[in-house]
Amino acid sequence: MSHIDHTHDREASSWIDGADEHPDFPVQNLPLGIFSLGDGQRRVGTAIGDSILDLSGLSRDRLLPDSVRPALETGTLNALFALSSAERQELRHGVFASLTDRTSRVALLPHLYPSQHCTMHLPFTVGDYTDFYVGIHHATNIGRQFRPDNPLLPNYKYVPIGYHGRASSIRLSGTPVIRPKGQHKPSYSDLPGYGPTYRLDYELELGVWIAGENALGEPVPISKAGSRVGGLCLLNDWSARDLQAWEYQPLGPFLAKNFLTSVSPWVVTAEALAPFRIAQPARPEDDPAPLPYLFDATDQAEGAFALTLETWIATRKMREAGMPPHRLGTGPATSMYWTVAQMVTHHTANGCNLMPGDLLGTGTISTPDPSGLGSLMELSQGGKAPVTLPDGEERSFLEDGDELILSARAVRDGFRSIGFGLCSGVVEAART
Amino acid sequence: MSHIDHTHDREASSWIDGADEHPDFPVQNLPLGIFSLGDGQRRVGTAIGDSILDLSGLSRDRLLPDSVRPALETGTLNALFALSSAERQELRHGVFASLTDRTSRVALLPHLYPSQHCTMHLPFTVGDYTDFYVGIHHATNIGRQFRPDNPLLPNYKYVPIGYHGRASSIRLSGTPVIRPKGQHKPSYSDLPGYGPTYRLDYELELGVWIAGENALGEPVPISKAGSRVGGLCLLNDWSARDLQAWEYQPLGPFLAKNFLTSVSPWVVTAEALAPFRIAQPARPEDDPAPLPYLFDATDQAEGAFALTLETWIATRKMREAGMPPHRLGTGPATSMYWTVAQMVTHHTANGCNLMPGDLLGTGTISTPDPSGLGSLMELSQGGKAPVTLPDGEERSFLEDGDELILSARAVRDGFRSIGFGLCSGVVEAART
Structure with missing residues (x-):
């Protein structure tokens, strides 16, 4: 409650x-x-x-x-x-x-x-960072680019999919985003090359700061998982899509993600967010029920957050022209298929220990329509449909000088709304 | 040199x-x-x-x-x-x-x-742990179970494949291996269930303890990567194969691995290993050359280690009968397709920062024949060909009470051979 x-x-x-x-x-x-x-x-x-x-x-x-x-x-x-x-x-x-x-x-x-x-x-010394994939519209949008008829994999509605990220490269909002180099194999080439990514992207996520500790070998039951959420922040899971496409089989994303992860500086605490706990959206009738270890009636009743998320871009040209940032999208955080408590319980279901200051990312949070897509990979349809900005510039992916800004607000009738501050970063040219 | x-x-x-x-x-x-x-x-x-x-x-x-x-x-x-x-x-x-x-x-x-x-x-406070996949015979053996005609994926000979593991669950040799629970979907069932893993496995790996630090955004060139290797240890990447099969698409292994990783207590230093540096085995003629950022003549000439690895098992019955451990396999460490320096350079090629005390796993090290396979998944061919032990017991995967022991020795003519000590663990029943 x-x-x-x-x-x-x-x-x-x-x-x-x-x-x-x-x-x-x-x-x-x-x-x-x-x-x-x-x-x-x-x-x-x-x-x-x-x-x-x-x-x-x-x-x-x-x-x-x-x-x-x-x-x-x-x-x-x-x-x-x-x-x-x-x-x-x-x-x-x-x-x-x-x-x-x-x-x-x-x-x-x-x-x-x-x-x-x-x-x-940085508010915590981050021991471990785990990135989930609970934004079902993002998973669907991305999956559709590869498997138009069957965008979600068979495990998606049973398993809160997650993977480990890199703790050492987590930095505060404002840290420059140095365009990473890496291996990529363009579709027109038989051979891979090494050089600056040409498909640099952002990912709009919420970060979950873990409170408390469970000993190794001791799962956290779903009824107690909510108490392990210390607070939330904004998280940008900067991504190099060309590196990702070439490296990720069979063990998942690695260098495509671990060059930088940005978080907003303020931890909006679980205590402050109490009024903004709302019911987890009901699963579509055809969807399977969560396995018992992931189900708790209280968590379903108030395991989601009444948050509005926004993404903004300001290119170098826009800033030089004195133009304000352009909003790329806005949407609710309720498109998370799994609650934060379900993420915690699943993560510890095998006895894995979560420590105070560990960070969980939700995965990209998107809308089913173009109004609130959480990445350029979705907005530009993998580069096929560049986004036109107010000054006429086009973007398929991020260019040097682009500033990307995330924001979030908790809003609910009867309560004073509160905000998260910003999570931003400016892209810098690759180091020579 | x-x-x-x-x-x-x-x-x-x-x-x-x-x-x-x-x-x-x-x-x-x-x-x-x-x-x-x-x-x-x-x-x-x-x-x-x-x-x-x-x-x-x-x-x-x-x-x-x-x-x-x-x-x-x-x-x-x-x-x-x-x-x-x-x-x-x-x-x-x-x-x-x-x-x-x-x-x-x-x-x-x-x-x-x-x-x-x-x-x-534990010798270090481990900031980040990365597990590679450079044992080419292991990658081939496992890949063959899924793709008999094409076991290695197209990126394998270009990219030192790796992924992030969990730092908080790294423990010293001797820590009990509590059989983890998790989601699995047996092939005979349409629906997944949650319970103790029934395909618990070990993986024989070397651990690389990182020395020194590169700033975020600054790759480590291959000519300097060797100096970032502080020392080696043995590493057992305990794995739950049924959890892994169900969870790993599309983002890689997660709960199948992060319940425990065991390391041997002694860091065999780079200084002690100097006499045991040998030439990296030549790539087969048909294999592509490493991309230039991964190639260094000195590294090719002495980037491998003259190590002999062994895996031993002692079941509860064997111990109770006073029988010694049974050797499951032995093989050389030279079946690593990439050198440790190549692992370091690739890991940092996008600017990712490696810190003192970070741990890299090599991935499972196996032989092409059955003499030195680094996992039961390979030894029992995914459970289809159980291993018979000296007392008549059979093993497809690890059972409660089994002790699994890894050892390594550096051996080279003209030098006093040195050993790594042991990395061991006894499997305990799942917690109720």
Whole structure:
């Protein structure tokens, strides 16, 4: 069951200038992240309006619950997400109280910094990163390019398909996307070559930050899997389609993906998202029921998220002409065929251990129609139908200088909507 | 060029009782590992005969080079393998000098422990684990089961195929192998089910421990890739073949592999292996040459290892009857189609960053004939031809109570052979 409490009250107001009107970070959100100031020291912070509140500093001043103090001193969020959800809830309540009670202002002001003076860092030391494939419209759209009559493979509706990604190349939003080189074998050639990818793509995904730990050998039952979700972020699974096509048989994507994965800096916590839990869309009547280990009535009733996702592009020419980014698509996150809890339970069903700060990607989230496709591979139909941009430029795949921006908002009647911030990256030419 | 020096002298002798006769750990080896005593404190050690020399303790007593002292105090080998090969070479020379010069005996004795009183630990904090597929006979043997006329896929002789594995479930030799559960769809059934795997297998691999670091975006040229190899170990890529068959399309193996990966405790260093570098076997005339980014004449001349690998099994019944383990196979490591340097260069060819303590698996190493097959999937031809053991038991796949043991020895005329120790695990029944 969702835990909706006073911190979600739509009328709740912060004394921070502009926070109540902020599109992403009103006091109902309170996302967690890691930031530094001039001294380079990494601190835990929360975004409030256009400011960042230094929770590590507040904790040292004994203004936050004792239980979280050691975890706020480590320079990453791993230790905080090793604690219980109840302890993070207590932290949330403490921060919320301070930011809504004007009498806390004098005590808090020394710990408040304008966001633009702060440098954000990767929120976790990522032990392992797993990318799923639960966006059924994406799987269908891509599958159709190869198997028009039978786009989904036989296992898709039984198995939450996933594979391991690379942890060392996960970087924060804003990191340049250096066009990778690799082996590709164009269809017109008998022989492969090595050089810069000519089919660089993005993938719109949600990232799931894991909380808590299960010992190796101990699966997480579906009834408890929700508690392992610490929070969400945006994730761009940059992809080199030509490398992917040539390398992926028989063991899956490798160098096509592991040159960079970008995540948004703020962890929108499970606690903040509680009001936005909605029913998992009913499976079509012909679809098989989930196997019992993946089924839980509560998870079906509130295992999905009321999120609206958007993708934007700004080419170098557009930026130089002062044009705003162009929206490539928008769609809901409810096209995930499996819930996040099902992803966690399946991942651990063989006893695999998930650790605090592990990252799961959902896989690309697309719409069945062209309004919200999560990759250029889908938008341009594998390059056959280039997208025309407002300035007349065309794109089949990303070109050097292109900026790609992802955003997400949680929206539900009766609640103050909250946002994720942005996940962006500019493509740079391949290194010579 | 290999760096063979006085530490490889076959006549070199240690004053440690029994070390000169030890099959694995004479003074020419000096493998590195992490061990603890009763106090639980993790120390860097080297195996010498049946003893372990505490290098962390020696260093604190100022008996080792100053340059490595901080790295020996961290409880893992990551910091030591972040240093240069020259610094590890200096450490090797210091340890070798102490162990061959009897006048060091009094100073060293307080830091020598019988191996059986020591607990070994995972040598590195593994950031990322990648499993390759360079054993061409394994790839051919497995491919033939699915495509008898065309066992190798078109990319195999161009691309050192690899995929990401799970770092969190890497454990030391000796860790029980709990039979994993998962989804499988037997050929006689229309529907998948969830339960314990009935096709549990081992895979004989070498593990490559990475030294040094390349920044994200900076490929490692083949001429420098050899210096990124810190050392080797044995690796068992435990596999659930029924889970694998059902889940692996289109993104590769996932839960079939990530429940456990076992490694041997000792890192046989690149410095110790220098005399055992041999020419990479010539490619058959019809095979394509490696693309230029993967070709280096020196690497071809000495990029392979003169190693003999063995696999042994001891069932519960055999152990209860006092029978010794039965050798399932033996073969050379030269059936790797790609060198370790080619694996490193390919992995980083897109700018992917490899970090100290990252682990690469070679993929299963098999022979073209039945004498040295690296998995039961090959030995029993996918279960169709069970293996008969000395006590009359048959095995298509591993059964509860089976112990599986891997070993490796470096052997070359003119040099003292050295061993890797063992990588073993006993299968336990699935958890209820």
